Amino acid sequence: MNNKYFTIQQAAEGVWGAVSVPGSGSLGNAAIIDLGDLTVVVDTTNLPQSGALLRHTAEQLTNKPVKYVVNTHFHGDHVNGNQEFRNSEFISTVWTRDLLSDMGEVNVDFMQQNIRKLIASLNALRSQQSDPHMLTEIDYDLSVQRALYDAIPSLCRVVPTITFDDKLVIQGTKRTIEVFSYGGGHSLSDAVVYIPEERTLIAGDLITNKTIPVMPYGNPYAWIRILKRIQKDLKIDTIVPGHGDVSNSDRITDVMRFLESTIAYVSRAATSGQAESCWLEQGVLEGYEDWHLPQYFRWNFRWLFNSMLVQNNR
Numbered sequence: 001m002n003n004k005y006f007t008i009q010q011a012a013e014g015v016w017g018a019v020s021v022p023g024s025g026s027l028g029n030a031a032i033i034d035l036g037d038l039t040v041v042v043d044t045t046n047l048p049q050s051g052a053l054l055r056h057t058a059e060q061l062t063n064k065p066v067k068y069v070v071n072t073h074f075h076g077d078h079v080n081g082n083q084e085f086r087n088s089e090f091i092s093t094v095w096t097r098d099l100l101s102d103m104g105e106v107n108v109d110f111m112q113q114n115i116r117k118l119i120a121s122l123n124a125l126r127s128q129q130s131d132p133h134m135l136t137e138i139d140y141d142l143s144v145q146r147a148l149y150d151a152i153p154s155l156c157r158v159v160p161t162i163t164f165d166d167k168l169v170i171q172g173t174k175r176t177i178e179v180f181s182y183g184g185g186h187s188l189s190d191a192v193v194y195i196p197e198e199r200t201l202i203a204g205d206l207i208t209n210k211t212i213p214v215m216p217y218g219n220p221y222a223w224i225r226i227l228k229r230i231q232k233d234l235k236i237d238t239i240v241p242g243h244g245d246v247s248n249s250d251r252i253t254d255v256m257r258f259l260e261s262t263i264a265y266v267s268r269a270a271t272s273g274q275a276e277s278c279w280l281e282q283g284v285l286e287g288y289e290d291w292h293l294p295q296y297f298r299w300n301f302r303w304l305f306n307s308m309l310v311q312n313n314r
Helices: 048-062 096-100 107-129 130-153 220-233 250-270 276-280 296-312
Strands: 006-012 015-020 030-034 039-042 064-070 087-091 162-164 165-169 178-181 191-195 201-204 239-241
Touching: 006 048, 006 201, 006 239, 015 048, 015 201, 015 239, 030 048, 030 191, 039 048, 048 130, 048 296, 087 096, 096 162, 107 130, 107 201, 130 191, 162 165, 220 250, 276 296
Parallel strands: 039 064, 064 087, 087 162, 201 239
Antiparallel strands: 006 015, 015 030, 030 039, 165 178, 178 191, 191 201
């Protein structure tokens, strides 16, 4: 079942996480759920190639075609494999559907130009590093970006046709899924999938495991509120996170603490009168140096720092 793009980790009876292999290009995790009479896949990874293997794996595990695909949010590492599920029905929030629709057809030149800029930026950052963990993570990232660059000409946008606002329930003969959205935190609109019989949550990027959460263009304050609501509303034993290994509900607290600590740290920076570069030189926030994707702490910091400066100058 395992392949170069992801490893299969059983989260619960009838529920599997497809956990991305670092540097492989798949980047975002996915999940497979056997409802008994039908199969559901949650998110489709970053590449058509890994999406095709995900569909094949889901069919092997459940002995059924994939009836539904849920897109937790609109970011490419969770939807770029959609095109490999042409015979499935796609589900998302109304806003995620609209965001994907508004993006229109894939603009190959524009996307590849952006990837070239990102690769140049990562190479520049790499040249300044000596920390082995940071170097390894940047190399993984460079490998992912090169794989995506090569895949872009074959990408096709697939827009969900089944939408919901707050909650959608799909009942199977063995288990049920509840697809929730409490608004946007990581992205403009985030959904999670809960399997009550198995007390299992498929979290998209609202929850990661030992991986720096990506904050730009989201709302970290709303994100914290969403995580608190998930803790309050749902009984959870197991989580399939958007990035990192299948784990338990402790990961919710981990992400909340990271967001709260980052907000407090950047708030001190924004009111210090010191330049952004002085703070960036200090590296990743203390306590999170060993998490995956440490290079994206800089992106988080810059975005939040500039947002706070604009807010403070109003």
